[in-house]
Amino acid sequence: MNCLIIDDEPLAIDIIAAHCAHHSDIKVIDTCCMAMEAFQALHQYEIDLIFLDINMPVVSGLNFLKSLKEPPAVILTTAYPDYALEGYELNVVDYLLKPISLERFNMAIDKVRQRLALPKPAVADTASVRNLSAAQSGPVKNFIFIKSNGKLVKLDFSDIHYIEGMKDYLKIYTHDKVHVIHQTMKNMEEQLPESLFRRVHKSYIIALNAIKQIDGNCIETEKGGVPLSSTYRDALLKTIEK
Incomplete structure (x- = not known):
């Protein structure tokens, strides 16, 4: 599955990408922090799955989803439970509340496989997961971003x-x-x-x-x-x- 991560928080993108690396059948094609970037990515790539944050600047995740005529499978990601009903009315596969645990993430991915009629791959060993993570992430990072006091802070x-x-x-x-x-x-x-x-x-x-x-x-x-x-x-x- 080719996936697209859309979120205005770098930390949230990092967490979702790290979770994706545990699945051999998922490839992170691109990441976007705004809906306008996501429109371009959808035109440029074949996307099977979108991880979509709801609260984003300019265009919200829900409004972005409503604008798509034939959206791929969508998993909503948010820190707020208030939009769950509206999300399911838009036929999303799942609704993940942040912080997203790997166990809950895996359950959502199984739902995507069921909807797309895809087989569940064999569980990769630890070394394979690390190699896949490195391959998807590109150059090894020596920092993370955290959200502290309402700000994104880079920590080496x-x-x-x-x-x-x-x-x-x-x-x-x-x-x-x-x-x-x-x-x-x-x-x-x-x-x-x-x-x-x-x-x-x-x-x-x-x-x-x-x-x-x-x-x-x-x-x-x-x-x-x-x-x-x-x-x-x-x-x-x-x-x-x-």
Whole structure:
């Protein structure tokens, strides 16, 4: 399936693209931050599936969808549940609320396959998923965008010390400040390269370069101590001892 991601938030685009990389039958053809760009993409490419944000500048996602005479399969993505009924009246395949978990995303993709009468591909192994992700994403990025205090903030991976999870919120500890964002640990973990970051506790992800020493079940960093649970201990030690 050739897919198009339409969203005015770079972070949301990154999350959806990362989720797509887990499916060998999905190829991200293009990404757009405005409806006008999306019109051009639909004329330029053969698109089977659109991930469409609702709240966008100038032309909303719903108005964009209403303007298409023969739209491809559409999955609406939004932080607001208010438009679900109108979305289904427009015959969308599914309606995903942000932050979008991989499990919920996979359910939506299965619905698309059923509508398009496509077979479900075999599950790819971890290495294949990483290779597919790299191939679709192009050059490897060394940063992410987060939404903090109503603004999109660029964070270099090298600036992040560790991340603390609090249900659907995260605290990202950097060299000079702490960012609090509305996102899950699972979504964040999927965006971070495994070569630079590791999950060390159900509520913590740490940058490998930030580790000063490990004392029992505590990892010491310049920003303070981070707990190390037995679940992740062996994998972390194997990584840092290589």
